Amino acid sequence: MKTTDILALVKERNIRFIELWFSDILGRVKTLTMTHHQLSEALDSGMGFDGSSVEGFARIYESDLIVKPDPESFRILPYRQDTAKMVCGIFNPDGTPYAGDPRYCLQRNLAAAAELGYTFFAGPELEYFYFKNDRGTEVLDVGGYFDSMPGEDAGSELRVRTMEMLEAMGISAEYAHHEVADSQHEIDLRYDEGLRMADKVVAYKTVVKEVARQHGCYATFMPKPISGINGSGMHVHQSLFRGDKNAFFSRDGRYHLSEDARHYVAGILKHAREICLVTNQWVNSYKRLVPGYEAPVYICWANKNRSALIRVPEYKPGKEKATRIEVRFPDPACNPYLTFAVMLRAGLEGIRNKYPLGDPLEVSAYEMDAIERKARTIDELPGSLSEAIECAENSTLLKETLGDHIFEKFIENKKIEWDDYRTKVTDHEIRRYLPLL
Numbered sequence: 001m002k003t004t005d006i007l008a009l010v011k012e013r014n015i016r017f018i019e020l021w022f023s024d025i026l027g028r029v030k031t032l033t034m035t036h037h038q039l040s041e042a043l044d045s046g047m048g049f050d051g052s053s054v055e056g057f058a059r060i061y062e063s064d065l066i067v068k069p070d071p072e073s074f075r076i077l078p079y080r081q082d083t084a085k086m087v088c089g090i091f092n093p094d095g096t097p098y099a100g101d102p103r104y105c106l107q108r109n110l111a112a113a114a115e116l117g118y119t120f121f122a123g124p125e126l127e128y129f130y131f132k133n134d135r136g137t138e139v140l141d142v143g144g145y146f147d148s149m150p151g152e153d154a155g156s157e158l159r160v161r162t163m164e165m166l167e168a169m170g171i172s173a174e175y176a177h178h179e180v181a182d183s184q185h186e187i188d189l190r191y192d193e194g195l196r197m198a199d200k201v202v203a204y205k206t207v208v209k210e211v212a213r214q215h216g217c218y219a220t221f222m223p224k225p226i227s228g229i230n231g232s233g234m235h236v237h238q239s240l241f242r243g244d245k246n247a248f249f250s251r252d253g254r255y256h257l258s259e260d261a262r263h264y265v266a267g268i269l270k271h272a273r274e275i276c277l278v279t280n281q282w283v284n285s286y287k288r289l290v291p292g293y294e295a296p297v298y299i300c301w302a303n304k305n306r307s308a309l310i311r312v313p314e315y316k317p318g319k320e321k322a323t324r325i326e327v328r329f330p331d332p333a334c335n336p337y338l339t340f341a342v343m344l345r346a347g348l349e350g351i352r353n354k355y356p357l358g359d360p361l362e363v364s365a366y367e368m369d370a371i372e373r374k375a376r377t378i379d380e381l382p383g384s385l386s387e388a389i390e391c392a393e394n395s396t397l398l399k400e401t402l403g404d405h406i407f408e409k410f411i412e413n414k415k416i417e418w419d420d421y422r423t424k425v426t427d428h429e430i431r432r433y434l435p436l437l
Contacts, residue, residue, distance in 0.1 A: 003043045019085040024055040024104050027335030029260035040231035047103045066091040078168035087199045099405040102337035109341040118240040123191030126332040134218040155185045165364050171194045171200045181229040201336040224287035231288030234332040239324040248411040249323040260291050266357040267350020274395035277388040279330035283421045284300045291366045296328045298365035299379045325329040347399040385418050
């Protein structure tokens with residue numbers, strides 16, 4: 001969208017305020033709100049702000065930064081008709097991209113893919129829970145997978161309203177349904193180019209929460225809010241294209257996967273432990289990544305086996321462009337810009353170095369004992385945030401993907417989080433040990 005078109009639309013629709021959205025390194029949306037009078041200046045040269053208080057951004061003595069909106073991201077907010085939003089990039093005062101900007105991190109890695117002739121596409125499935133409020137985990141319903149009867153699916157109206165708002169913002173939602181756990185839901189987004197999709201994920205999470213607020217409840221993307229039931233994942237369908245040709249498709253390949261696709265899968269499997277700190281960035285993320293609740297733990301791939309880390313959906317004749325892989329271990333509380341970047345970079349590393357891909361595992365790794373998994377050389381994801389930090393610290397690939405600034409700040413933040421967690425005495429410990437010790 002051109003600047004003149006945006007300014008004309010703002011005048012025509014009587015837009016009074018513009019929200020400038022950007023992400024800190026943890027993926028939380030930060031917002032600067034300005035009046036429409038400043039829009040022309042913002043589009044032309046950006047707006048200055050103090051980055052020293054934004055997580056993972058500038059130190060206090062080098063805090064001046066510029067937030068500049070992407071014209072293509074202009075959308076009127078359907079829940080606030082006098083306000084529009086624009087997704088922004090972060091720049092240094094001299095106009096160069098800011099190294100701590102997660103969106104720029106993804107742009108760099110998409111450019112690396114483009115140099116090899118590829119365009120990255122993604123289609124994420126984000127699960128989440130509705131609760132009565134943000135002070136507890138009282139559910140709205142006790143429904144299960146695809147349930148829809150009154151009393152079983154109290155979120156159906158919320159999902160429909162969310163899809164309506166997303167469509168109004170130009171975000172296509174393909175499916176919506178109740179998930180496996182009580183009060184757990186999912187809305188799947190139609191695939192798109194990587195940067196546009198990461199922007200859409202940010203908007204999607206904002207809209208889901210806003211609709212819940214309007215209906216007097218609370219939506220959370222916390223990976224594992226309730227013990228003993230399934231947590232929430234963000235399965236990411238992804239593929240690479242060369243022009244309008246799907247580089248993952250081969251008419252004669254096994255499962256119709258090309259050699260590029262096989263190497264790409266092998267790259268993600270090989271580097272899964274290193275990138276897990278980004279795809280699953282919270283202490284709570286590792287409460288989801290345990291056997292028995294559908295979340296993948298063991299590093300393997302499959303065609304039908306949904307316990308695998310990566311699944312290859314069935315090929316449908318005439319749907320060559322839909323050939324893709326489904327990476328199942330990220331969770332929806334991640335930073336989508338960084339998560340897309342690290343998965344893409346791991347896959348490209350597999351293509352560059354022609355990593356071999358072993359046979360798929362079409363039996364559940366959960367049902368094997370440790371001896372059998374070892375015999376099959378099936379490794380597993382980190383079991384805690386601490387272990388994930390250790391894997392990440394030693395990863396050259398992760399450092400190159402994120403860049404020095406984000407790599408160092410991200411690990412520093414995660415170490416603080418782990419120290420805060422491990423030094424706290426929990427209610428569980430009091431209940432279990434106080435009567436015994």
